[in-house]
Amino acid sequence: MSYETVIGLEVHAQILTESKIFCGCSTRFGEAPNRNTCPVCMGFPGVLPVLNRKVVEHTIRTGLATHCAIARHSRWARKNYFYPDLPKGYQISQYELPLCTGGHVDVSVDGAAKRVRLTRIHMEEDAGKNIHDARGDHSLVDLNRAGVPLMEIVSEPDMRNPGEAGEYLRTLRSILEYLEVCDGNMEEGSFRCDANVSLREAGNEELGVKVEIKNLNSFKAVEKALEYEIRRQGQALSEGGAVVQETRLWDPDAEVTRSMRSKEHAHDYRYFPDPDLLPLEIDEEWVDEIRATLPELARERQNRFVEEYGLPAYDADIVTQRRDVAEYFEAAVKAHANPKAIANWLMGDLFRVLKERRLDAALRIESWPVAAADLARMVRLVDEGTISGKLAKTVFNEMMETGKGPDAIVKEKGLEQVSDTGALDAAVDEVLAACAAQVEEYRAGKEKVFGFLVGQVMKATRGKANPQMVNEILRGKLQG
Amino acid sequence: MKITSEEVRHVATLARLDLAQDEQERLAGELDRILEYMDKLNELDTDGVEPLSHAVDVVNVLRPDRVVNQPRTEDLLRNAPARDDDFLSVPKIIE
Numbered sequence A: 001m002s003y004e005t006v007i008g009l010e011v012h013a014q015i016l017t018e019s020k021i022f023c024g025c026s027t028r029f030g031e032a033p034n035r036n037t038c039p040v041c042m043g044f045p046g047v048l049p050v051l052n053r054k055v056v057e058h059t060i061r062t063g064l065a066t067h068c069a070i071a072r073h074s075r076w077a078r079k080n081y082f083y084p085d086l087p088k089g090y091q092i093s094q095y096e097l098p099l100c101t102g103g104h105v106d107v108s109v110d111g112a113a114k115r116v117r118l119t120r121i122h123m124e125e126d127a128g129k130n131i132h133d134a135r136g137d138h139s140l141v142d143l144n145r146a147g148v149p150l151m152e153i154v155s156e157p158d159m160r161n162p163g164e165a166g167e168y169l170r171t172l173r174s175i176l177e178y179l180e181v182c183d184g185n186m187e188e189g190s191f192r193c194d195a196n197v198s199l200r201e202a203g204n205e206e207l208g209v210k211v212e213i214k215n216l217n218s219f220k221a222v223e224k225a226l227e228y229e230i231r232r233q234g235q236a237l238s239e240g241g242a243v244v245q246e247t248r249l250w251d252p253d254a255e256v257t258r259s260m261r262s263k264e265h266a267h268d269y270r271y272f273p274d275p276d277l278l279p280l281e282i283d284e285e286w287v288d289e290i291r292a293t294l295p296e297l298a299r300e301r302q303n304r305f306v307e308e309y310g311l312p313a314y315d316a317d318i319v320t321q322r323r324d325v326a327e328y329f330e331a332a333v334k335a336h337a338n339p340k341a342i343a344n345w346l347m348g349d350l351f352r353v354l355k356e357r358r359l360d361a362a363l364r365i366e367s368w369p370v371a372a373a374d375l376a377r378m379v380r381l382v383d384e385g386t387i388s389g390k391l392a393k394t395v396f397n398e399m400m401e402t403g404k405g406p407d408a409i410v411k412e413k414g415l416e417q418v419s420d421t422g423a424l425d426a427a428v429d430e431v432l433a434a435c436a437a438q439v440e441e442y443r444a445g446k447e448k449v450f451g452f453l454v455g456q457v458m459k460a461t462r463g464k465a466n467p468q469m470v471n472e473i474l475r476g477k478l479q480g
Numbered sequence B: 001m002k003i004t005s006e007e008v009r010h011v012a013t014l015a016r017l018d019l020a021q022d023e024q025e026r027l028a029g030e031l032d033r034i035l036e037y038m039d040k041l042n043e044l045d046t047d048g049v050e051p052l053s054h055a056v057d058v059v060n061v062l063r064p065d066r067v068v069n070q071p072r073t074e075d076l077l078r079n080a081p082a083r084d085d086d087f088l089s090v091p092k093i094i095e
């Protein structure tokens, strides 16, 4: 029996705001416990939530960029359940009349186009954080996250394998980052994913029994958990068993999913309209205003980089995956028009160094030590022959370490390429005198000694000699 | 009866209420009368009347995205039944 996999994803994306969704507390990550709290987000009796305008605007922005219909009339609902990280006993969310419906995200999977439809995008508040293991007899609760604004982005069950799910998530994250509505940081929990997965007999239209997987906090976790779950369900079905509809947790260490037998999560939320919050009326004018501010997204920018700068599609894809990287690239190209060389430095050295320094989880351009203009200047120094391509690496590393400009580094370290014929002549003569034996060998027909002699000259000049000129001078002298 | 004791027990469990047998029966009766009243309301002809989301006729009450709250963890935690350092302390959660 062959089965078809059906995957739908729910993404919770933290909306990039200064303050929480219903109160004036800060959303800053990493603060001391319960520092970003007030009577509203702690659920004290008698308080009144007031909606943050930016939450609505960022959600509309996202809806427009993903081709959703923006509701003219939208409202808030209470989702009722008890858990210690939820101080009010309900989460303020949207149920009927969400802000955005329909829409789609176009992704590219191994070069093939794939459209993933969206069911809806709605706004809601995040819960707090529980810490279970710190103390033996009780648990700890930190409500800094409670009331942090989220968008829940729900896809249709349109994905057929883990690779498609991974590409959808990458594309969606890139869109959110380009829109500047979410920082996309999975480690800090600002971009989280739950997956619904089921199997059905190939050719069957009806959906199979679905399992929800939680705790997927990296792209790798999503793909691995889906692969595991597809194997597990496939085995159960082919052995004549059944798949139980349930929620399972991904265990990244053991690389398995485990059943959550918690009654806490019984899906009986008794939603009803929240009387504390007034409805939203979104008029055409407001939507048009937001539409006018939509930026060029990654896919459009990638095509433009290929046409405008002649970048290979692969380079353009990598350079445009993040908006800040794409903008850094363009700023550098504006300063010195060698797009391919600048792309190479970006893709090779800059990404490598940032990865080593563990900044890659959220490549934050503002913390990069090398300014775009400095990278451009360094490439220009190479292109103009002031420094050799080899020494450019030294300059680059120094820039990464110290944040100094390339000119200052070249001057300080005396790295200018020597292209002065007189100086090179003298250096070559010295090497020829010191390596009489090798010169003999060369003249006797051992051609490859030539490379050794070039190396000696480069060494004598500490890598600063213009290698092409060394070649010419050396050849002239050996033949002479 | 519109509502059974079974349903009362279910809703009570979801609301974390521990009801004695006689309370369950009394509440079933009271809830039943509330639902009957809903039926009464349903007799009204509401064709052509827009559904209402809120009893107050005001929309789009919004605040600017600004941090205005100063941290006051001490005051807030003083209202908690139990604390541990700057955390709230709750009975052990078993997942």
Ligand SMILES: [Zn+2]
Residues within 6 Å of the ligand: A020, A023, A024, A025, A036, A037, A038, A039, A040, A041, A042, A147, B069
């Ligand atoms: Zn607050």
